[in-house]
Amino acid sequence: MPRLEISRSSSDRRFASDWLATMATWLPGSQWMEKIATWLMVISAGGFVGLIYWIAYRRLRYPNELEWAEGGMIDMVRRVAAHQSLYTAPSKHFVPYMYTPLYYYASAALGHFTGIHLSTLRLVSLAASTGCLILIFLLVRQWTGKLLPATFACGLFAALDAVAHYWFDLGRVDMLYLFFILAAILLARDGRPILAAIAFALAFDTKQTALVVAVCVLAHELDRPRKLLQGLLTFAALAGASVWFLNHQTQGWFSYYAFRLPSHQAWMVHKLGSFLLRDLVFPLSISLVLIVAACAFKPASFVRNPRQLLFLLFTTAGLGISCITARLHLGGTNNVTLPLWAWICILAALSLHSLLEATNEMESSVGAKLRLVLMTACLLQFLQLVESPSQYVPTHQQQLLAQQMNQKIAAIQGNVFVVHNVVDAGSAGKVTYANSMAIWDVLRADRGPAAQNLRTELIQSFQQKEFSAVLADASPDLMMPVEEPYLTDINHAATVAYPQEQQTMPPWDQMLFYTSPDTPGMKPNVLFLPQSH
Template identity: 30%
Template sequence: MAVATTRGRVATVLSGVALLWGSAQAAVFLVIAARRVAFPFELEWLEGVGLDHIARIAAGQPFYPAPSVDFLPLIYTPLYFHIAALPSLEWPLVGAAAPAFWFGRALSALATIVAAAAIGALVRRAGGRTLPAMLAATAWLGAFEVCGRWFDLMKADTPMMALVLGGTWALDAARGDDIRRRGATAMLAAALFVAAIFVKQSAVFYALAAGVFVIWRRRELLLPFAATGVGLSLIGLAVCHIAWGEWFWYYVVNVPAAQPVAWPRVPTFFTADLLAVVGPLILLAALRLVAPTDDESTPARDTRRLLLALTVAGFVAAFLGRVHWGGWINNRIYLVAPLIAYAFAAAAPFFPRLRFLDPQGGDAPSLNALPRLAATLPTLAAILVLTQFALFAYDPRDAVPTAKDRAKLERVVAKISAVDGAVWIPDHGGLARQAGKRPFAHAYVMRYLENAEGPDNAVTERMESLIEQRAFGAVVVGYNNRRQEKIDAHYRFSARLLPRTGFGRFMTGTGPLPRYLMTPRGGAE
């Protein structure tokens, strides 16, 4: 008895430490997001393309135009950027704000917080305890670094995930004796899943998983859920087709589907992206297999099953996104969020009930396991959570740009602005717009097009022709451009814009920094 009491105290202490650690991680994310939201320059090399999207929406230009050297869109569905563009539209009395990053970043940060709340609510509903729910919510916010520092960027990933988790919460809530209310809640869930798809098409995997769950466990909701989902999807597709014709399908479906598989990433996904990042979470979820509970309610079991379906969908989305060309660690978001929810929901019975969180709580559920093992599980669960938090740990100073960083980029913009004529910045088009220059197609999006249509496509040929004609007053590169040899043949080094080392820790993504200003070579060279 004394041993069991000691083990219980150890588990309580370790769980309390985990709660404090998780709360600190959440607070750190909030501070980082607040510090970064108004930073006027790119935090990631494709944010500038998002800025171009916003400017085009504000100017009434097509979101998905025919491919050209002037602009190539990101290969995502359009809803997020249309919402991010709202401050840049003309409004009565207040007018229109200049296209900027702040609103899109604020949307993403808010979506991250909403996703945390949804994760916590789902875990609370599945496990009946507040402690695992809080640990799950803070674990999600703590995954900021391992998910590529993506949570507060002007990107569609976290808004998509917030809508997916919101739809999951609504679908799980569609229960009770009032059939009309259940049907309405299922319709809300379907609407949220459809909205998520039009924010980023990766959400289709979660919507399909939710549909499978409805067929499996909630067949009485199949008609309202499916009718709403299919109906809204068809309406959305019709609107997109009317607005952009064939180019919508071309950019959102055809180009992504044509990207080749980076085969070396297939095995490393399971090691570097799965085991090394969320291994403790997988073990935490597996504890339920070791010691299932005997007195679990059917609704709680259904919540956990729904989260499992969501996790499987997240695994598929993360795997496909990561192993194809262009896939980066931000794709971990698709798996990390649902896995956190499922792992903590599955392991909820193993966490101690803290009176200050659940003062009205009843007895712990009965564990179908050997007594000695059952007594050890709470401590083991707390250790796994602490281990996971340790894997999520990072130095927050690396994520926040300093006043010196801003000053250096302001000098870069000033030098670009002083160039006579057009300037092509292959990897950081946002700088061109900030320098008052005409933006051109981003080199990374051009590569998507080359993968889909071959290197001799019209856009690539036109861009290389402009380089050969020395049509640009300058080209700004970081010497990681696939056209560097051609650029070197027609342009020469003119100025170093950024130091070779010691700058850019706050930036994420894989793109090269805009370090060198190159100007046209003379006719005699």
């Protein structure tokens, strides 16, 4: 393989250095201001990390969903704990999400000691988030040999929790998935492809979007064919074995949910512009400038050989492709951008180290001024991500109202169909039914007998008034996306069967709490009863 030229010519480096030195003469500054800015940056990074745990502590025991998919998640963990299959034919009682199963098994394992609660799932995510912060710190620390850029990377990723609407402690698969992805990237960077492939296989068994990332990252070993084959073949064997085993155990239903349904979801290509602006440029503009500046002026300080360059390029490509395609899928929100955010934080930290190294080659006063500029830029990046966390933490009143709602559900005679599963009917002692989001995924993407049987079963259940009540935020004809034609007949059946309204909470009361503004604002506080009531 031809040698890749990664260092700039001495004249180019001298020109860049002279240009930076000239710019620095226009700037005020001193060494003590540089030190103050550095310590402020370090304190800001630590503050954002601490904020993750403060918010998690405040939300850990909230009895209902912080985000509307948590209800379906706990249903799946309960099935694992009860030794029931996760992947079965869709029915009114249960429809799984379109994810691979490792997160559910990890949560069920913890639940063996703590009991199965939403807090159990949140603890798994919080532990995974802690692991992500440690891995980001270690990767940058090992690469640069410096604590300062590693601290910046760790704090920057923690600050992005606000952009993700404080996702790090939610009972969702994303943080455990990211933990395995980062572990695999660290191992691949260290030249251990077999261990990296094992970590990628664990990521794949948590969320199948790891496939693209794994292939790209493991393929960076182009100039070492033996290691290339070791990584790719190990990953293929482990991922393929898990797919075969799960399909064998579920009579093929695993592939139906993990591959067939996702491949038939609609694409929202028009979201590409908003993704680039809202998810990348607006929150991370200063970090992106740091990366561009380092590539322009001092790339050789953190890319010392062709293999490191290939690693950076292939990892960036894998994470970029994976995140962009997931974001453009119907239903994709900014949680799918978390792996790309983590990688940008790592690249920004490497770039910061590169630029700081460049200042050491300059006259001391000039270097101090430029270091002050860099630390100020890091501080501005943190300030750009500051957001009041109060809207993401349920108040004491909201905690009490959520408990009262569960008590009211428990007091109802018979079973209650809870639309959107925002209230955990299982905790209220009621039979749980399929999560609405999972129902939509099936009906939207499948035109075959599985979806038709699910549709028929739901319609018949409403027509026969099998439920004592339907809990929703509006009339049943609005309880699912009315713009979707495949839901019209289901909505109509529910509206005819359950026409009477009974307010469970005052109409003005925002009694249920959501952490994410991207979550549909569905706060079911109205019981719909059959005519006989």
